[in-house]
Amino acid sequence: MQTKTQQVNKYYLKTKRMFLGMQGTDGLLYKLLIYGLLVGIGFVYLYPLLYMGVYSFKSLDDLLNPLVNWIPTQFYTGNYEQANKVLNFFSTLMETLYVTVLPALAQTAVAAVVGYGLARFEFRGKKIMFVLVLATFIIPPQVTLIPRYIFFNELNILGSLSAFLLPATFGQGLNSAIFILIFYQFFRAVPKALEEAAQLDGAGHFRIFFTIALPMALPAIIISFLFSFVWYWNETYLAAIYFGDALTTLPLQLQKFVATYQQMFPAEMGVSGGNQLNEGIKMAGTVLSILPLLIVYFITQRWFVEGVDRSGITGE
Amino acid sequence: MKRLGNNRNLTGLLFVSPWIMGFLVFTAFPLLYSLFLSFQEVKITTDGIKTNFVSFGNYEYAFSVDGTFVDRVLKYLEEMVISVPIIIVFSLIIALLLNQKIKFRGLFRTIFFLPVIIASGPVIKELIDQGITTIPSIEQYAIYQALNDNPDGFFNGILLYLIKNLIVILWYSGVQILIFLAALQKMDKQIFEAAKIDGASNWEFFWKITLPSLKPMIIVNLIYTIVTYSVFSLNPIIEHIQKNMFKVDTGYGYASALSWIYFLIIAAALAIAVGVMTVKRKKKYT
Structure with missing residues (x-):
């Protein structure tokens, strides 16, 4: 009798250990819960992408056929051809790169300079400036929009890249405060020793910044x-x-x-289908417009994901 | 020695001077100018902008005549009160999950940061239009139908809103996950081991050590969430402001007043949120 309860006890412990684990983090049940949650939530994020992808390859027949749900009957690229025409994809892509890369570069450069100034130097009014930098983050763009619009109109730079580039160059671009903070945190975390050594060797502040501080800040820059x-x-x-x-x-x-679509392909009276804008074409357009960013993301995701730890985005 | 100090002082100012100039020209001046405009009736004529002082006329108009604005502000506040805590809690949970020792960690991280990339107004709008942002085939469930039959109750309203917009809410939480995750990875592993030896369970460890040490990050995320939620280009209030900006009978003056009211509301929301967080913290430690 005694041995039997012991036996049962042993099995009980063994199964308990298997499901709940020794320390609470390595049990089967726990792992199942974690992976279940991860997969479930991951699905929530992937679902719209999958949906877009699948629908963009559906021909009109597939769209109308209620039996065709996730797998199109044929690999139909007509939607992309039309969406490409409507978006005028390549020339728009070039324009988009033009108005995003240049301001982004300007903003990064100025954030590095300002962040370095805040991290390494003491000057009067630094605390006030710090508060103002943070305050610029919470000011909604709508408040400054109208005066900026009038101002840019007078400078005659509406409709040109300068309308984005000019504020970015002076640290007032999109979320500039965040980037200044990133560089501030980064430079504060870097030991001063190297810079002080260079200073003893007679290097000026600007030379130190360009030859020593900036190369070290590569993760923050990226x-x-x-x-x-x-x-x-x-x-x-x-x-x-x-x-x-x-x-x-x-x-x-x-x-x-x-x-744009209706302008390019005017609906013919009486003729149904054919030229009508359908879900597939719309989805193809959406896919095309996020594809460049997705590609950039998959190439650089290492930096997005791991760079954050190194660039000290959170501060102390 | 003093000369050297002065020198450093100047160099420091030189480094930050682009920002100071930019702030004065592109932020401080526009801010004051739009405050000035908000008390004026602005007419655009061929020889420039004509203003006419109307005192608080624009502000009164916003609250008494312009029903859409008040409606949208109330709706915005209600939705924000529901969404923001969900975004914070949700991103914290994901960050905790991603911080575990798991297989395919890189893959999961790549997926969870997708919203950072794709969250632009037109794309999200396209997704909402297609109905991809609700939980798939939720209409078939009895709970949904029961809720949908009487959408007037307070909790019913909240639940309905949640069900309909859950995916969109989750899509707002990319950067927040990043911030939490970075903070979690900085935490000292030794504390965890010490607590383990003292017999603390994971559950206790989370509530007594992880959460309190994440509190500053929660406040940062709170601010970030409220701000991005408020200035997102799909926000109906922003649409309303833009519409009034180019309307003939309201124009720049009224739009400026609206944007100032909105700014003050956001500032108040931030102050309340941060206030609540810090008050709680004090209570806990006394």
Whole structure:
């Protein structure tokens, strides 16, 4: 009798250990829960992408057929051909790169300089300036939009890249405060010893900045540039107002997709189907407009994901 | 020695001077100018901008005549109160999950940061239009139907909003996950081992050590979430401001007043949120 309870006890412990683990983190149940959550939530993020991808390859017949759900009957690329025409893809892509890469570069450069100044030097009014830098983050762009619009109009730079580039060059671009903070944190975490040694050797502050501090800040530079790039790319509100019809970006073209489509392919009276705008074409347009960013992301994701730890985005 | 100090002082100012100039020209001046405009009736004529002082007329108009604005502000506040805590809690959970020792960690991280890349107004709008952002086939469930039948109740309203917008809410949380994850990875592993030896369970460890040490990051994320949520280009209030900007009978003056009211609301929301967080913290430690 005694041995039997012991036996049962042993098995009980063994199974318990298997499911709940020794320390609470290596049990089977725990792992199942974690992976279940990860896969489930991951699906929530992937679902729209999958949906877009699948629908963009569906021909009209597939779209209308309720039996065709996730796997199109044929590999139909007609949607992409039309979406390409509507978005005017390659020339729009070039324009988008033009209005996102340059401001992103300018913003990163100025954030590095200002962040270095804040991290390494003491000057009067530094605390006030710090508060103001943070304050610029919470000011909604709408408040400064109208005066800037009038101002840019007088400078005659509405509809040109300068409307984005000029504020970025002076540290007032999109979320500039965040980038200044990233560089500030980064330079503060870097030991001063190297710079002090260079100073003893007679190097000036600017030389130290360019030859010693800046090369060390590569992780911060990359992450700032990437985020800056993505945020400028996704900015449609300011772009629509500042650029008007003079410059366009892929997200802006996507916004006007339906209107442009109807202009290019006017619906023929009485004829159904054929030229009508359908879900597949719309989805193809959406895929095309996020594809460049997705490619950039998959190439640079190491920096997005791991660069964050190194660039000290969180501060102390 | 003093000369050297002065020198450093100047160099420091030189480094930050681009920002100071930019701040004065592109932020401080526009801020004051839009405050000035908000008290004016602005007419654009051929020889420039004509202003006419109307005192608080624009502000009164916003609250008494312009029903859309008040409606949208109330709706925005209600949605923010629901969404922001969910975004924070959700991104914290994901960060905790990603911080575990798991297989395919790189893959999962890549997936979870996708929203950072794709979250632009037109794309999200396209997704909402296609109905991809609700939980798939939720309409078939009895709970949803029961809720949908009487959407007036307070909790019913919240639940309905949640069900309909859950995916969009989750899509707002890319950067927040990044921030939490970076903070979690900086935490000292030794504390964890010490607590383990003292017999603390994971559960206790999370509530007593992880969470309190994440508190500053929670505040940072709170601010970030409220700000991005408020200035997102799909936000109906922003659409309303833009519409009024180019309307003939309201124009720049009224749009400026609206943007100032909105700014003050955001500032108040931030102050309340941060205030609540810090008050709680004090209580806990006394």
